[in-house]
Amino acid sequence: MSLTLEDVRRVAHLARLNLAEDEAAAYVDQLASILDYFERLGAAPTADVPPTVHALALQDVLRDDVPAAGCGPDLALRNAPSADQGYFKVPKVLADGEA
Amino acid sequence: MAELKTRLIVGMEIHVQVRTASKLFCACPVVYDAPPNSAVCPVCLGHPGTLPVMNRRAVEQAALVGLALNCTIAHFTKWDRKSYFYPDLPKNYQISQYDLPIARDGWFEFPDPNGAGSGASRDGASPSGLSRVRIRRAHLEEDAGKNLHDRGDGSLIDLNRAGTPLIEIVTEPDLHTPGACYAFAVELQRLMRHLGVSDGVMQRGQMRFEPNVNVAIECDGCEIRTPIAEIKNLNSFKAIRNAVEYEYGRQVAQWRGDPEYVIGRRPNENRGWNDARGLTEYQRPKEAAHDYRYFPDPDLAPATFDDAKLAAIRARLPELPAARVRRLAERFGLSAADAETIVDDRATADLFDESIRAGAPADVLARQVVNVWASLANEHGTTVAGLGVGAAAMAELAEMVRSGTVSATAAARIAAAMIPDADPAPTTVTPHVAAAEDRSPQALAAKLGLLQEKDADATQAWVDEAFRLNEQAVRDARSNPKKAKQAAGFLRGQVMKLSEGRADPALVGELIEKKLAEPT
Numbered sequence: 049m050s051l052t053l054e055d056v057r058r059v060a061h062l063a064r065l066n067l068a069e070d071e072a073a074a075y076v077d078q079l080a081s082i083l084d085y086f087e088r089l090g091a092a093p094t095a096d097v098p099p100t101v102h103a104l105a106l107q108d109v110l111r112d113d114v115p116a117a118g119c120g121p122d123l124a125l126r127n128a129p130s131a132d133q134g135y136f137k138v139p140k141v142l143a144d145g146e147a
Numbered sequence: 148m149a150e151l152k153t154r155l156i157v158g159m160e161i162h163v164q165v166r167t168a169s170k171l172f173c174a175c176p177v178v179y180d181a182p183p184n185s186a187v188c189p190v191c192l193g194h195p196g197t198l199p200v201m202n203r204r205a206v207e208q209a210a211l212v213g214l215a216l217n218c219t220i221a222h223f224t225k226w227d228r229k230s231y232f233y234p235d236l237p238k239n240y241q242i243s244q245y246d247l248p249i250a251r252d253g254w255f256e257f258p259d260p261n262g263a264g265s266g267a268s269r270d271g272a273s274p275s276g277l278s279r280v281r282i283r284r285a286h287l288e289e290d291a292g293k294n295l296h297d298r299g300d301g302s303l304i305d306l307n308r309a310g311t312p313l314i315e316i317v318t319e320p321d322l323h324t325p326g327a328c329y330a331f332a333v334e335l336q337r338l339m340r341h342l343g344v345s346d347g348v349m350q351r352g353q354m355r356f357e358p359n360v361n362v363a364i365e366c367d368g369c370e371i372r373t374p375i376a377e378i379k380n381l382n383s384f385k386a387i388r389n390a391v392e393y394e395y396g397r398q399v400a401q402w403r404g405d406p407e408y409v410i411g412r413r414p415n416e417n418r419g420w421n422d423a424r425g426l427t428e429y430q431r432p433k434e435a436a437h438d439y440r441y442f443p444d445p446d447l448a449p450a451t452f453d454d455a456k457l458a459a460i461r462a463r464l465p466e467l468p469a470a471r472v473r474r475l476a477e478r479f480g481l482s483a484a485d486a487e488t489i490v491d492d493r494a495t496a497d498l499f500d501e502s503i504r505a506g507a508p509a510d511v512l513a514r515q516v517v518n519v520w521a522s523l524a525n526e527h528g529t530t531v532a533g534l535g536v537g538a539a540a541m542a543e544l545a546e547m548v549r550s551g552t553v554s555a556t557a558a559a560r561i562a563a564a565m566i567p568d569a570d571p572a573p574t575t576v577t578p579h580v581a582a583a584e585d586r587s588p589q590a591l592a593a594k595l596g597l598l599q600e601k602d603a604d605a606t607q608a609w610v611d612e613a614f615r616l617n618e619q620a621v622r623d624a625r626s627n628p629k630k631a632k633q634a635a636g637f638l639r640g641q642v643m644k645l646s647e648g649r650a651d652p653a654l655v656g657e658l659i660e661k662k663l664a665e666p667t
């Protein structure tokens with residue numbers, strides 16, 4: 049599996065990781081060897097195997113729509129690095145990010 | 148430059164807040180306008196070590212929406228993590244659905260003001276002025292929290308909305324006029340309300356429409372398409388129409404100035420609608436789907452729908468609004484606009500049908516619902532059904548007008564007094580009715596002195612009085628051919644006014660005609 053420095057930078061950006069120049073270079077080889085190892089899975093015969101979408105043989109784990117009180121604002125904000133008037137306070141965000 | 152042929156292409160993405168009591172993955176209540184971070188817990192705060200558990204009601208409502216949109220419901224559906232970094236999404240991923248959505252491949256019809264077929268691209272017009280939009284998919288995902296910008300040196304985050312259930316609906320690009328986009332949105336809101344899935348109040352963000360707009364341009368025998376712009380921040384139907392209209396013109400103009408402004412050569416982009424300035428503003432390039440690094444959420448089990456489950460959900464489907472409008476129009480001869488006003492609110496439409504079953508004459512009842520009850524509902528800040536007047540009482544009032552027991556004007560005053568907690572005699576000079584007394588229309592008509600006066604002598608006295616007070620109108624009615632009709636109408640109005648709505652309009656007309664014919 050060939051991986052370029054560009055690939056590593058791109059993946060790092062998507063994960064919001066700041067990599068130094070030498071770190072990025074080192075990860076090119078390390079990630080490539082991990083991916084090579086996974087390539088072995090490609091040799092397994094899977095033509096008759098349905099795709100796995102979940103690690104556990106569970107389905108329909110649902111709860112009834114009954115509300116219950118949460119932890120309350122004081123506890124929620126206790127670990128926040130910064131809070132203001134009951135809100136979490138974070139560094140200014142520019143672009144909008146609606147779901 | 149050669150004559151351009153352009154065609155607008157719009158696909159719609161819609162987020163609908165599902166009305167549930169609790170959030171999608173935790174039991175925190177779904178609230179609006181509550182103090183910040185008052186409805187949160189470790190799950191929706193995204194703390195490590197917590198596990199989400201899916202809300203059954205939300206899953207069932209999503210399937211119900213899928214069925215109403217004529218979709219195929221997946222027998223097997225799962226949830227995926229969509230990675231993105233934003234402080235109103237504390238897990239750094241949104242739980243959504245990627246390749247196995249609950250619903251896919253459906254269609255939805257709406258009354259199209261631009262003529263049937265202007266919305267549909269596949270099989271064109273459907274009967275009775277409806278256009279069809281294909282539905283690509285509908286899936287269930289979680290909403291993000293709220294981010295308050297412009298608060299001093301930072302952004303403030305309220306996570307009450309984080310983890311509340313959303314249905315995302317994606318259409319195929321089958322809308323081709325701004326008017327069709329508007330009408331589609333109105334009809335979809337009506338559907339969500341009818342299904343009881345959402346209140347659909349756009350100003351509260353309960354329904355959020357995001358049109359994906361581009362333009363096909365035919366020039367010198369070849370066709371190009373402009374890059375797709377996804378428009379954000381639309382919080383009214385009017386904004387949807389105006390933003391699409393603006394974007395249509397903007398993209399054509401931009402292509403005229405830049406021949407490279409073509410899909411694939413210039414990036415697709417997100418734009419925001421600025422309602423005050425009436426234009427869209429560039430926000431950022433649109434990220435490609437693989438940047439979100441979707442993968443199955445290992446903490447959530449897949450959900451299944453077998454035939455029995457689907458049948459149970461299908462049994463909850465009510466008559467859908469478009470079909471209901473058609474039925475009211477065809478069966479009772481209502482105009483489409485009147486039928487739509489009645490069907491707008493499901494409880495009101497149910498009340499209408501119930502009143503008909505209770506014996507109300509359909510034409511009178513429809514006029515009263517649209518003209519009288521709807522404006523009373525408006526005054527009281529509620530719906531017609533929300534006024535608390537029963538079907539039997541509504542039917543009785545409609546029948547009283549049909550039989551001539553009271554006039555339509557008097558009926559409007561009686562209607563106002565029928566509302567529980569209303570002052571029963573707000574505008575009348577007759578002695579007021581005690582609050583606990585009978586609010587049946589018959590009793591109120593008697594108490595308010597509004598029973599129609601069939602007595603010819605009393606009516607004659609009002610006619611004589613009207614003639615005495617309006618000499619000019621009488622002269623015009625008798626001898627000015629140009630004004631005669633209008634003057635006679637004026638006199639009829641004056642008699643009704645003098646009688647405080649009690650005179651029988653037919654008798655009044657008769658007596659006025661007779662008196663005008665008398666020699667002066």
Ligand SMILES: [Zn+2]
Nearest residue numbers: 173175188191
């Ligand atoms: Zn919670």
